[in-house]
Amino acid sequence: MSGDNSFVVVANRLPVDLHGTTWTPSPGGLVAALSPVLERQQGCWVGWPGMPDEAPEPFRTDAGLLLHPVRLSQADFEGFYEGFSNASLWPLYHDLIVTPEYHRQWWAAYRDVNLRFAQEVAEVAAEGATVWVQDYQLQLVPGILRQLRPDLRIGFFLHIPFPCPDLFRQLPWRDEIIRGLLGADLIGFHLESSARNFLDLCSGTGQPATRRIDAHVTTGDGRRVGVGAFPISIDMNSLGEGEDGGVDKLRRELGDPTTVILGVDRLDYTKGILQRLLAFEELLEAGALEGAVLLQIATPSRERIDQYQVARSRVEEAVGRINGRFGSMGHPVVHYLHQSLPKNELRTYYEAADVMLVTPFKDGMNLVAKEYVACHPEGDGALVLSEFAGAAVELHQANLCNPFDLESIKRALLTAVQGLETTPELMAERMTAMHAQVRDHDVDRWASNFLSALEKSR
DSSP: OOOSEEEEEEEEEOSEEEETTEEEEOOSHHHHHHHHHHHHHTOEEEEEOSOTTOOOOOEEOTTOOEEEEOOOOHHHIIIIIIIIIIIIIHHHHTTTSSOOOOOHHHHHHHHHHHHHHHHHHHHHEEEEEEEEEESGGGTTHHHHHHHHOTTSEEEEEOOSOOOOHHHHTTOTTHHHHHHHHTTSSEEEESSHHHHHHHHHHHHTSOOTTOOEETTEEEOTTSOEEEEEEOOOOOOTTTTOOOOTTHHHHHHHHTTOOSEEEEEEEESOTTSOHHHHHHHHHHHHHTTOSTTEEEEEEEEOOOTTSHHHHHHHHHHHHHHHHHHHHHOBTTBOSEEEEOSOOOHHHHHHHHHHOSEEEEOOSSBSOOHHHHHHHHTOTTSOSEEEEETTBGGGGTOTTSEEEOTTOHHHHHHHHHHHHHHHHHOHHHHHHHHHHHHHHHHHSOHHHHHHHHHHHHHHHO
16 A cells, blocks of 8 residues: 655654644754755655644645644553653663663553554555654664565664664664664764764674675665764754844843853753753852853753653752852842743844853754854854764864863853953854854755665665
8 A cells, every 4th residue: 555645754743733723833853854854845744743542634734744643542652752762762872861761561662653653654655755764763663664665765864862882782672673773775863973883783783684884784685774974954044033122132131141141952861951050050159150141941841751850850949049049139140941932032042142051961963052053143152062962073163061070061161251252253263163064064955965865775
C-alpha cells in the first residue's frame, strides 16, 4: 500500500499545538528548522498531535503543510515518551548527567509506538518516496520501514549527541536500536564526534550486521548505509521583526540596567541553568557585575518526569535566594519567566541582551546561540557558550566556558561584560564573524546538504 506523498517527515510530534480550537506553530528548534523545508517540498509531516487517546483526521496548516496525526494512548505516552525516550535514552545520550532507568515495559512501549509510526508512514508515502525520520524517539522506524516499504529512500537524523560506545553498550536493547538505525540509507548527526562514536560502535559490536568502511556501514545483506555530520542551523527569517522601540521599552521595564544578561532554554537538567545562576550570584557577591541583571526564560518541559521537577525546584530556589540577597523592592536582579514566548517577542529579548549565556552540560547543537547571533548583525553583544554545545564547533569566536566549572563560567561572563566596555572593536569583530557563519550556513543549507547526500546514497 502506498500514498501520494513523495516527501515525508516523521517526528515524535506534529509541528503544531492545539489551543482551544486553534492549531498554532509549536516552539522548539526541530519545528523551526524543518517546517520551512517541508513547506517548500509541499510534503507530509507524520507525528503525534499532543493529545492522548485522540487523533484528528489529516489536515493542512495555513502554509499548506499536510499533517498526518498518529494516535497514542496515555499509556503509550507514559511508556514510550516519558519513560524510554526521556528517562532512558535522553540521559544515556547526554553522558549520564542523571542516571538512566531501564525498564522492559518502557522498551515494549517504545517498540510498539515505533511500529505504529512506521505503519502510518508506509501508508502515506508514495512509491519511491523520500522519508526523513527525526530523532531519538524513533530510532526503530528506519528498520521497520525497510521491511514494510523497501522502495523508500530513508534518511535518519539524530538531533541530540550520540554517546561513546562504552556508554551506549549499557543499553539492554542496544542491538535492536542499531538494527533500527541501519534500516536507513543515510544516518546524520550534528557533529563529526557523534558520527565517529556511531561508526566505532558499529565496528566493535561483533554483530553480523556491521563493519566500518570509511563513512559507511555495510549491513549483513550488503547494503551500504551512509553516516555523516550535518550541523543544523536556523532560518534567519523565522524570528520575525521586533517591535519598534521594543528594546528600549524592555530595558526600561528591567530598570535600565547597565548590562542585560540573557538565558533562553527549555527547563532541562542538561542546560546548566542552575550553574549560570550560581556563577552570577558569586560575581554579584564579589561586586563584579554592578548594575547588571540576568533575564532567564525557562520554557516548561517534561514536567511530569522526576528529574525535571528537581531541576525546576533548584532553579527557582536559586532565583529566590539571589533576589533576596541582591535585589530590592520592585527591582530584582534575576528576572525569571517559566513560559514560552512568541518568536517576535523573543527577538526583542535577543536584541536587548548585551550578553547571551548558553551553558549546557551537553547539547547536540543549541539553536538559541545561533538565534542570538542572528539578531546582532551589527556586531554588538557577546555570546558566552559552553564548549560542550555542538554550536561551539562553528561559533568558536564566542567566550567559551566549561559549564562544570563555576570559575570558568564566571571568567567567560566577566570577560564578555568587560570586553564590551574595554575592547568593543574586538568584540564586534568576533560577533560579526559568528553572524556571517550563521547567515551563510542556514537551515536551507543543512537540509539541502543532507537531502543531497541521501539522494546519492542509493
